[in-house]
Amino acid sequence: MAAMHPTHATVDRRALQRRVVRVLALGQVLGGLGVGATLALGALLVTEVSGSSAWSGMAATMNTLGAALLAVPLARLAQARGRRISLSTGAFTAMAGASVTIGAAVLSSFLVLLVGLALLGAGSALNLQSRFAATDLAPDDTRARDLSLVVWSTTIGAVLGPNLFEPGELIGRALGLPELTGGFVIALVAQALGALVYLTALRPDPLLLAVADGEAAGRDRPSSAGGLAVLRSSSPARRAVLTVALSHAVMVALMSMTPVHLTLQGASLSIVGLTISLHVAGMYALAPVFGWLADRSGRRATILLGQSLFVASLVLSWSGSASPVLVTVSLVLLGLGWSASTVAGSTLVAEAVPPADRPKLQGVSDLFMNLAGATGGALAGPVLALVGFDGLSAALLVLVAVVVLAHRGGAGPAPAGPHRGDPRD
Template identity: 50%
Template sequence: MTVPTAEQQQAVQRRTVAILSAGQVLGGIAFGATVSLGALLAADISGDDALSGLATASVTLGAALCAIPLARLATKLGRRRALTLGNLFALVGIGIVILAAALRVFPLLLVGIVLIGAGNAGNLQSRFAATDLASPRHRGRDLSVVVWATAVGGVAGPLLLGPGEVVGQAIGMPPQTGSYLFSLIAQTAAFVLYVVALRPDPLLLAQRIMAAGADQNAVEERRDHPVAARYAMFAIAASHVTMASVMAMTPIHLAHMAHGAHGGHATPADISSLVGVTIAMHVAGMYALSPVFGILADRWGRLQVVLLGQGLLAASLLFAMFVNDQAWGVMVALILLGLGWSAATVSGAALLTEATAPGLRTRRQGRSDSLMSFSAAGGAVLAGLILSNFQFGGLAVAASVLVIAIVVTSPLGRMRAA
């Protein structure tokens, strides 16, 4: 096969980013619904708030287990195969969650959420797929556009809780699972989109261009900076743990607040409304400004924007420590938490890609996603225990240790000249 010209490569890259963005919109609906409902379903079915963190832990565990296998599959067969397999995992997982809620079987619920997390591993890979054909000076921008697209589905997922319950009741679905009907439809559409439209495969095309020596940035791109790459992986993982641990416990904290505000008699509708709006604002913070952070990473530098993210995370944790008894304070904390996560992970992913030689990229990207998810799974379990014993403010204090660690070790993120 002939190697495309520079103009043809740019056209394929623009089309690839558009397709990946559309897929992220659809995949984000299932992510948003699981984030909002997972902890509530786990607490309801198990009867123990301390076990609610296992829902988020299961999502991240599924993503961790599948990140490296999906990355290896992408290396051999391309991004399209890996992304569609992730969608299939999520579809099966959604069906199992609905069945588990109907049967009220807690272990089965966790199995379904693990599979949804496996599907999320594919969604995470989409941001790296956006960099396969990207030029170095636009890498952060292209990556962040795909991350931003998740905001539409991620915000819609929590906001569909109310309408989902109405539709679910009308067709006889178990309580608190109605919005998963929308997730099924969205995941099916994403699967069809990738199968039909993601051609040519961006990773396979990038490999062919590199093998032919036609990459204009070949000399710069072949350098490897392992220390900076490892720092990027740490910064991504630690920022994600900070975000996931606090976010996972927010629905439980808000449920307790709602009961307190209603004299201990808050209705499920009261709780769903408060949780849905707060998580929707958090997810908006995670994704809405990611193109801004991507552009800043291209202009200011990757490491500088990683540190900007830590400043936002620190501000979030201060609100969570000192204004956690007010709904507005929790909402501000969650918005800042999302913004800090966005800045750190967008710039961290760009730094990881830039610091890694082409032959090692897919492997390190998979390891990064796996490390990020495994760490967040452990963090979510610990978050439930910390919340039960030290409340929401204590959880924020514990999470601040990771922010400090990222800042202190930031000199490792500088790439040395070859």
């Protein structure tokens, strides 16, 4: 890491950590606002520019691919320059993506549009990195809670974003831009504000300070190994990354096929929309609860709770696939299972290596998480066509079993104190 380590010996770490979490939460709200305002619009814009609805899925695909490709470079930047520079660079990249997307609509260029949507994936990549930034200075007993508060703040932007379609239309019309591009103007402004927040408020940088603390104590010096090498050399790291990636794959696979299944069953669009809204609420609304639980009862116990919620969801969608009500309940449980598994699993990713090596592993984790989600979404369609919604649910139980077996009987580190076991256990 570059020789930029702050020497704030008198900094109150807990007070600084509280401020860092507040700054990251605000950045998440702004970033989530930009992502929420553009994801649905992206599919509509792709359809309009390409002239075919068959390409509409490319909006989500390019966003996910962009997030995956940018995860490691942003993590390397964090390794070299700290969270402040890395997160603000992600926001600037997302701004560029919004600008390119608007330009593509003006030019009616499909290929340029795909590039813009991929660059917008930086917004998703920095949102993922933000949750790890919340762990840099966090003590063991509140690390999962701090991470979960940043995850929870995504809810605000994710809920508000899709409701900005009409204001976006007014903005686009006022600027003389093509229809559907106003939401990308909102995303551009939101990411600009997010970059400003990171650049001005993340001082001192939490990652650089955490690394300086470790080096001052004569430990935690950065290794020369890359993220994949760190992953290969650490079984706790592999277990943590596996948990996050496969949990995301299960969630994306079932969630992405639910609208298709419900529509084929004759459900109205309002029912489909309500089901997805409740699912998203399950993903984010109770994240702080699972963070608190991971700190109190242990990371592994919370992950196993999340996998149990997955099992309940998949069994319900398997046995009740003909009932829109049961499918909706299943999607809520799916969101809760993802929340518990992702909060606790991401905390384990942060704890698997010293602060100096965290960005490397976190970048690899985000890469695999995005690739697993993209793969799960891509394979879910053919599986649905072959064996139906209930068959898809049954197939996903295999991934849950892999995660459970990975954590079964796993030992945690030595106890953290005399009063209770290490929360990482």
